[in-house]
Amino acid sequence: MSQRTLVLLKPDTVRRGLVGEVLSRIEAKAGWSIVAMELRTLDRSTLETHYAEHEGRPFYAPLMEFMASGPSVALVVEGERVIEGVRTLAGPTDPIAAAPGSVRGDFGTIVRENLIHASDSEESAEREIKIFFPEGDAAVS
Template identity: 85%
Template structure:
């Protein structure tokens, strides 16, 4: 089933020069395509909307500070089972638990700065794409 999802390459991925490597992995997956892409520094109001369900958690403020610390790449990726596939490609949040071959397994260093966000469901993907690309969806 063809789907669309939001992917964010976080400030650590941009800072470390991993954008090309990660996009290359996405583009090399047969049948997947990037249909929207933008490099931008994410402001607090946008991040508050995106991370609303985490407000009040101990990691919320450090996450907000990290995510606004530099540019990120926001993109919409389309393809067969892309939501599940990108979550697998990204690997678990903890880079120690992430398998070699996954983005976090190969390049991750710490849990909080974990390189990539990929929507976890069709509902989340729709909500998140509207936040980052309101004129696209």
Template identity: 60%
Template structure:
């Protein structure tokens, strides 16, 4: 079966009206939508999603940000989906992200960087099970 990745259009991306732009780009690339949902994360879900960052100095701020408004969670499928979406997203720090990438084109701050994409197939499996248990 083709690989899958979890993508979040974060609250900053939803507030700025960039949901369609992100979905257009990943569909144009050839990734296929498997699930899409607008939702506001609970603190518990946010902390579980970002568990690997629990000890980071920005963790508290990150949880406030990601729970601060509705986001769009989606699952995209296709060959090397994790790597393919990360290439579309660009570097985590939007100032370093290449123009032509989502972060490179639309963001300036490392926290408010419009999108999240799973960073490995293992993370994708964990994150997809968290957001869309019926796909597990």
């Protein structure tokens, strides 16, 4: 079943010049397509909406500061089992626990700056795509 997922290449990915590397890993997967993409520095309102479930947690303020610290690349990827697949490609949040071959396993250094976000379910993907692409061009169909 074809799905769509939101992927964010976070400010550390952009700063470290790893955008092309991560995009090429996504594009190399047969049957996956990037259907929307934008480079932008995320505003506070967008970040508050996206990370609302984490408000009040100890890592919330540092996360918000990090995510607003520079440009990110927001993209929508479409394909067969893409939600599960991109999360596997990203690897676990902790780069020490992430397997070699995953983005975080190959390039991650610390938990807080973990290079990539990928929706964790169809419901999250639908909600997150609407936050980052509200004009509907990348709406989940």
